[in-house]
Amino acid sequence: MLFFLCIALAGALPLDVKALLKEREEALAEFHDARTSPLAVISRHVFDGEQPLRIGSDRTNQVMLEGLAPQALEIRARGGSLLVFDSEAPGLRKGPWPVWFAPDPATRVEARLVPASSPREQTVLTTRGAKRQMLRLGKLEFSLYGRKHSLVAVRSLEPAGNSTISIFFRDATTGKESYAVGRYIDAEALGEDRYALDFNRAYNPTCAFSPFYDCPIPPKENVLSVPVRAGERDPGGH
Structure with a gap:
């Protein structure tokens, strides 16, 4: 039988290992769920200037959605982007997954x-x-x-x-x-x-995990000279 304790070392705060491992299990479950997984994204469309984004079932649309009436929906926005999710996205089957x-x-x-x-x-x-x-x-x-x-x-x-x-x-x-x-x-x-x-x-x-996201880059001053082997590792290519 394993016992998970709140462990504290000199100079450190207590760590609830059991709670931490549970969080990791929940994170993995979210990655396998098409409703919450970033792996479900299949495309990204950026709103640039005054150009509208056309969505519909016709192949002339920038974003194709099956099951819609022939007419198209136009979306106009100043800045920002649209992520398209698909419950059958390949990433949901092959990963990469958090490690x-x-x-x-x-x-x-x-x-x-x-x-x-x-x-x-x-x-x-x-x-x-x-x-x-x-x-x-x-x-x-x-x-x-x-x-x-x-x-x-x-x-x-x-x-x-x-x-x-x-x-x-x-x-x-x-x-x-x-x-x-x-x-x-x-x-x-x-x-x-x-x-x-x-x-x-x-x-x-x-x-x-996905090339369709846009993420902040750490500033040059936020570099630790020591190796921090804690938290998430590199999940591998995508």
Whole structure:
């Protein structure tokens, strides 16, 4: 019989291994479900300028949908994009699927937010060459593997009212054992200026699984010199 405990090492926060493994099981289930899986996307259409996007059953449409009347639906938008999902998408059968490093209690650490003198908007580049505006909150300072580190923390301005504090980072495993673009981690508030950074929950951007997504690229200053073998690994090509 196996017993899963909340484990804490010196300088680290307690890690609930059982809860972590359950989250990973749920994530895998979502990837196999066409209603929630990024692997179900079969195309991406970008709204550019005033050109409409035509959707219908006729082959002259940019997005073909079976079972519709002959007339076409036109969608006009300023900016943004449309992702088309298919419950029979090949990716739902062949993957790639999420894979993880083994749980490591030493990589769940407490961080202190050193706020920017005044929070300001920061331009973040994406994998498709776009620019997204995010609010730069400051730097999270923490110790990991006996060394001191800091990472820039941001908050996305879309959707409005978003409260998640995000960290986009690279480390010494990037491009080898973990995804080449980098990984993301969300800070957990502990009170006042204290946050938990659980690298066991570091996750890949959706573009690691499908070429149809557009994902923020970690800033140059968010590179850890140490290998962080925790969280998601490189899932392989797509």
